[in-house]
Amino acid sequence: MENGYNVAVVGATGAVGTKMIEMLENTTLPLKKVTLLASKRSAGKELTFKGTKLIVEELLPESFEGIDIALFSAGGGISKQFAPEAVKRGAVVVDNTSHFRMDPNVPLVVPEVNKQALKNHQGIIANPNCSTIQMMVALEPIRKVYGLDRIIVSTYQAVSGAGINALEELKSQALAHIEGTHAEQLEANILPCGGDKKHYPIAFNALPQIDVFSDDDYTSEEWKMINETKKIMEDDAIKVVATCVRIPVLSGHSESVYIEVEKDGSSVEKIKQLVAEAPGVTLEDDPSQQIYPQALTSIGSKETFVGRIRRDIDIDKGYHMWVVSDNLLKGAAWNSVQIAETLHEMDLVRI
Amino acid sequence: MENGYNVAVVGATGAVGTKMIEMLENTTLPLKKVTLLASKRSAGKELTFKGTKLIVEELLPESFEGIDIALFSAGGGISKQFAPEAVKRGAVVVDNTSHFRMDPNVPLVVPEVNKQALKNHQGIIANPNCSTIQMMVALEPIRKVYGLDRIIVSTYQAVSGAGINALEELKSQALAHIEGTHAEQLEANILPCGGDKKHYPIAFNALPQIDVFSDDDYTSEEWKMINETKKIMEDDAIKVVATCVRIPVLSGHSESVYIEVEKDGSSVEKIKQLVAEAPGVTLEDDPSQQIYPQALTSIGSKETFVGRIRRDIDIDKGYHMWVVSDNLLKGAAWNSVQIAETLHEMDLVRI
Numbered sequence: 219m220e221n222g223y224n225v226a227v228v229g230a231t232g233a234v235g236t237k238m239i240e241m242l243e244n245t246t247l248p249l250k251k252v253t254l255l256a257s258k259r260s261a262g263k264e265l266t267f268k269g270t271k272l273i274v275e276e277l278l279p280e281s282f283e284g285i286d287i288a289l290f291s292a293g294g295g296i297s298k299q300f301a302p303e304a305v306k307r308g309a310v311v312v313d314n315t316s317h318f319r320m321d322p323n324v325p326l327v328v329p330e331v332n333k334q335a336l337k338n339h340q341g342i343i344a345n346p347n348c349s350t351i352q353m354m355v356a357l358e359p360i361r362k363v364y365g366l367d368r369i370i371v372s373t374y375q376a377v378s379g380a381g382i383n384a385l386e387e388l389k390s391q392a393l394a395h396i397e398g399t400h401a402e403q404l405e406a407n408i409l410p411c412g413g414d415k416k417h418y419p420i421a422f423n424a425l426p427q428i429d430v431f432s433d434d435d436y437t438s439e440e441w442k443m444i445n446e447t448k449k450i451m452e453d454d455a456i457k458v459v460a461t462c463v464r465i466p467v468l469s470g471h472s473e474s475v476y477i478e479v480e481k482d483g484s485s486v487e488k489i490k491q492l493v494a495e496a497p498g499v500t501l502e503d504d505p506s507q508q509i510y511p512q513a514l515t516s517i518g519s520k521e522t523f524v525g526r527i528r529r530d531i532d533i534d535k536g537y538h539m540w541v542v543s544d545n546l547l548k549g550a551a552w553n554s555v556q557i558a559e560t561l562h563e564m565d566l567v568r569i
Numbered sequence: 570m571e572n573g574y575n576v577a578v579v580g581a582t583g584a585v586g587t588k589m590i591e592m593l594e595n596t597t598l599p600l601k602k603v604t605l606l607a608s609k610r611s612a613g614k615e616l617t618f619k620g621t622k623l624i625v626e627e628l629l630p631e632s633f634e635g636i637d638i639a640l641f642s643a644g645g646g647i648s649k650q651f652a653p654e655a656v657k658r659g660a661v662v663v664d665n666t667s668h669f670r671m672d673p674n675v676p677l678v679v680p681e682v683n684k685q686a687l688k689n690h691q692g693i694i695a696n697p698n699c700s701t702i703q704m705m706v707a708l709e710p711i712r713k714v715y716g717l718d719r720i721i722v723s724t725y726q727a728v729s730g731a732g733i734n735a736l737e738e739l740k741s742q743a744l745a746h747i748e749g750t751h752a753e754q755l756e757a758n759i760l761p762c763g764g765d766k767k768h769y770p771i772a773f774n775a776l777p778q779i780d781v782f783s784d785d786d787y788t789s790e791e792w793k794m795i796n797e798t799k800k801i802m803e804d805d806a807i808k809v810v811a812t813c814v815r816i817p818v819l820s821g822h823s824e825s826v827y828i829e830v831e832k833d834g835s836s837v838e839k840i841k842q843l844v845a846e847a848p849g850v851t852l853e854d855d856p857s858q859q860i861y862p863q864a865l866t867s868i869g870s871k872e873t874f875v876g877r878i879r880r881d882i883d884i885d886k887g888y889h890m891w892v893v894s895d896n897l898l899k900g901a902a903w904n905s906v907q908i909a910e911t912l913h914e915m916d917l918v919r920i
Contacts, residue, residue, distance in 0.1 A: 372723035372825035431856040457883035474723035532808035
């Protein structure tokens, strides 16, 4: 590095890409140059970075010449094809798609939880799934002290996780329904999952499908939460199970999380204290004042918010909590930029 | 009964009351006359019943002279004051508020589950909480065959449960936010709970508070699900715990339900078959065709819809499912009218 890194954002015009650019505007990473890459269709668009206009360039293998760090968020197919091209040209890739996440040669990193895994990177680091990341940040301080035997999570996921067009669809469906269009007549072309056969309205609805269905009638999103948790926490013995649900929220994923800890000695007060003191987490938990995390108030923050921590009625080592974070930031763009910052701090950017 | 019953609807102009009138239009209950009662403020309003106009009358103790069956849904305070007046005058009361639910002298009834409890009524029968009812209908066929050791439920509850004004608030907040009003500027006067101190926007948000906070930082809504389940299933040993969340849906409560059964021999296929054959339940469960229950498509149906039934990843006797029903119908108005029909069928309306 001389005077800073050359950083590329792949998928610069997308819901996550634009947030990556925002996060880079305030990064502690020394920056020399930021290059914005996207599909041919988006090439030529102008975006603003720190007050100057940058032109989006078409993504090509040669785009990565001279790039030190490449942040990818343009779909699994693009990562599969272009991440190796970037690595070949000397860049470290932080990939926000699911493509490399379960590859044993690719670290899957939430900096607050397992930054040590970065030491083994071979050019590609994977950013976990949005719904996994915030749960990891919330649970790691508890796991470190009391261990985790079991996690049952039901998610309340925002539409922005499905991209800019899904956001527009939610808004236009909501307007149409309020103005009198019958639910059966609402136009739906994207959710629950762009790549699946049928589409359903999300406005004033709750869809228990995120991503396609996979083995045993779980969805891929649910398997991501299960498998990624075990990889990030480096513990295949943790019992994890998820029900992933899309709700008509623009941004901010919420999660109803039930855990059973392993060791004796835990209490609601101790768990609150651990959460309050942990990095990346803000405790918002005062029922007497109606203080608890909310999707709407999480927007724009890099933090994960935790509240409604309470003991299970019947199981001594069981606790329930409500975990909320801006899915586009800690769930995607911020975690990616934070990984890049951590690589720099740990002197792991190969140049 | 001569030529049918005289039925009164108390709270006739409310979100549930208007649905009670709809349900009475198609009831199997022999009807002689329907009397609509409400507060002084609503008295004089005209409502349609089977094509004829009925005038809403002011609720007074004397309103119940000659009434055989009174359906109450006007708030706990009204039930406390007027239900005994109705009983005193010979009416049987079906009360949709929480006021009498845990009274040991008051049967708490979901007809598909425990209609035998009606035999012990002393004039008042309580209609359970909306979120409890649909869970009971879904789980009873499983409990009967395999027993239930434990239930963990996270709810996705619609705004209509909080009344007509809450529905209007959701719509106006949604419109304002889409048209550019910042989340912090959205006007909120009702949710999460009319009787509590602070109010938050529900549009594009998820609020982990329904009703006021109670013991141990659980909400009253969560305690209702816990306590009512044990009373309806007549089994204090069932472990039940709930996280109740309001989401921006107009009508149709959804629930992510985890259960552990007691006996050996269960399987996903057997549980699907039990649910499919049970009264009041429709199995909507074909992931290969993206078939699962949805709040939007549940509206207007008396059924409880169950889908996404799958085995827990780690626990042999653990199952997850997604349970949806129209909270104003099976969760309130229909269950009340159904109780009245069942009282008639069992010859338990005292006249």
